[in-house]
Amino acid sequence: MWTNVQYTGSLGPNASTRLTTYGWPAAWHVVWYMMPTSPQSGAPQIDWDVSVERYNSTQVTYWLTVKNLTATTLSYEARYAVLG
Incomplete structure (x- = not known):
């Protein structure tokens, strides 16, 4: 398994964004997760959803x-893990 960061960004209060990343091998098992980098205790900060498009027979x-999810601007990382 290996991990990395694909994107870093920030979101305004209660805002959302949609990111795309392409050319991933379809045979890989990839897990996507978001990590807030702006500390704020007491409640969840980020929610995310992952959708997949089969681009061709070998890529997604x-x-x-x-x-x-907060009323303040936050920074985050879009991270992934490729499972072996």
Whole structure:
């Protein structure tokens, strides 16, 4: 297994964004997760959804939707793990 960061960004209060990343091998098992990098205790900060497009027989595109659940601007990382 290996991990990395695909995107870094920030979101305004209660805002959302949609990211795409393409050309991933369809044979890989990829897990996407978002990590807030702006500390704020007491409640969840981010929600996310991952959708997948089979681009061709060997590649996929991931569509990542990220939502800020707070009333303040936050920074985040879109991380992935490729499972062996």
